[in-house]
Amino acid sequence: MSHQDGHQQDPGRAPLRAAIVGTGAVAHLHAQAVEADPRIELVAVSNRSEARRTEFADRYGVPGRYATHTELLAAERLDLVILCTPPDLHRQQTLDAYAAGVHVLCEKPPALSLAELDDMQQAADAAGLAFAIVFQQRTGTAAAHVKHLLDSGALGRPLLAQCQTLWLRGDDYYAVDWRGTWDGEGGGTTLGHGIHQMDLLAHLLGDWAEVDARLWRVARDIEMEDVSTAVVRFANGVVAQAVSSVLSPREASVVRIDCELATVEVEHLYGHAGPNWRITPARGVAEDVAAGWAFPAEDEPSGHEPLVRAVVDALWAGEPMPDLVTHARRPLELVTAIYASATYGKPVTPSDLDGDERFRTSLQATITDIRP
Ligand SMILES: NC(=O)c1ccc[n+]([C@@H]2O[C@H](COP(=O)([O-])OP(=O)(O)OC[C@H]3O[C@@H](n4cnc5c(N)ncnc54)[C@H](O)[C@@H]3O)[C@@H](O)[C@H]2O)c1
Structure with missing residues (x-):
């Protein structure tokens, strides 16, 4: 059907x-x-x-x-x-x-x-x-299946995560009038691209508790960052590394979560389907237990x-x-916390953000420019 x-x-x-x-x-x-x-x-x-x-x-x-x-x-x-x-x-x-x-x-x-x-x-x-x-990125049968496995505790406690948005955008991309500027785009690759993977990560792991980040301008002639690096601690005790880039020739979008009983991961570019996902059981997990994690046979890819x-x-x-x-606020909070943390040079919590009028109203942040 x-x-x-x-x-x-x-x-x-x-x-x-x-x-x-x-x-x-x-x-x-x-x-x-x-x-x-x-x-x-x-x-x-x-x-x-x-x-x-x-x-x-x-x-x-x-x-x-x-x-x-x-x-x-x-x-x-x-x-x-x-x-x-x-x-x-x-x-x-x-x-x-x-x-x-x-x-x-x-x-x-x-x-x-x-x-x-x-x-x-x-x-x-x-x-x-x-x-x-x-x-x-929240959509598709495989993502729903993984969310169910995580929420039900089937994979044990989630511990560590990686969240990578390694994309490539050159001068032609930034030639569009609204791009490359704080006024038009509101933020750099963290807001424009990384937000997709960070949203998927937070959709799977829930609320965040602390963000410690840096923003970098490594190569592009734009007002904002072309790379960001962040460590995110989630309320459920997971620690995650998140990187967003527009400088990466082998492009990839990766979310990987190491749980007590298995590593669950997806690697794709702009959309994922069942074959992009993989669950690797920890040593010692019984075959019939791992077999119970199998992805549904009928697979609908993520997408609009x-x-x-x-x-x-x-x-x-x-x-x-x-x-x-729904839950539009969570990914935007995460991104805002990255801009705020990079600017203040210290970790940021949700309550720090609530009381921060500067970053509640704008993401204009301090970028570390390391272009030669
Ligand atoms: N979900 C995704 O995967 C995804 C992918 C690409 C873009 N986006 C988002 O979609 C939005 C649009 O991005 P895009 O790449 O399609 O941009 P785009 O520049 O290709 O298209 C935007 C269009 O809006 C028109 N426009 C501008 N002002 C207007 C107005 N006042 N009234 C009516 N039309 C107006 C422009 O003429 C242009 O045709 C952005 O927020 C972008 O981040 C999402």
Whole structure:
């Protein structure tokens, strides 16, 4: 059975009406995910560039085309707006969607600061509308299986973790106007890229307790860091090393957790499926015990499609959004703690962060520039 077969649209029930704001690179993944689910249809898009909105709307057969999200929200009757704009626009566009009575699904990073994110969540709560965010590394059957194994204690106590985002981004990447600047991107590779793996790590391990980090500019001509290195202690007693880089020719995204009874790890680039995951039992673990950890035979990779489906499931059933698309604050807290710790030159705890107005409102941090 395909994943869609279980969600045949009720005869007589109209599909949910969705719009995409910002029809750039990532918007295609959302349009394809919406196309794959008969319970939702894409009725409008907006882009300040006429050429980009027309090309995108023609490609996906979308009737409504607007220059701005305010025109779109005023003209269309919508259930869901999907924000695929640069991150400095997410806060205002989210607040405007709630003022128009529309649920929001927002691309990562959901906001440029914890203060912005709190505004967005408060507006969602006040309006009684959903605030769903995209951290698609949480999705996929293998990640769900590993989360279940960890939560149930099947692998014993988790002890040590590695979290690597080793990517390569050159001058062409930073040529886009909003990239490479604190104002447009809000942060460097830690916020823009590392957040994905740190989100998966925290999705698997839970709340963090302390972060000790450094930010480096090793090679790129940008305002922010091109490498960050951090040690994260989790509330459950796991110690993790996290590195984010845009300088790595053999690119890899790695999360590895050493537990008492096994090492569980995933290595991929932008998305993972069952074969990317591996569980290695500790010496002495009985074969039948390890056999009980086997990944499900039916495997759906991580990605935007299962994530959008989880949002539609909840909207369709009138239920709250699931964990898969909530808890936006935890990854942004972790990232904020990295910027704060690197700037202050000492470890940072969640309560340090709560009382820190500077880093609650901005990630602009001290970077150690070691370029020759
Ligand atoms: N989840 C992922 O894997 C993933 C991957 C890539 C990007 N992203 C995130 O998605 C967001 C967009 O990134 P991208 O790579 O698609 O960027 P992009 O620059 O390719 O696209 C952004 C689009 O928004 C348009 N735009 C700008 N201002 C607008 C406005 N006021 N109203 C409407 N449209 C406007 C631009 O013209 C552009 O076409 C960022 O937050 C990024 O971090 C997520």
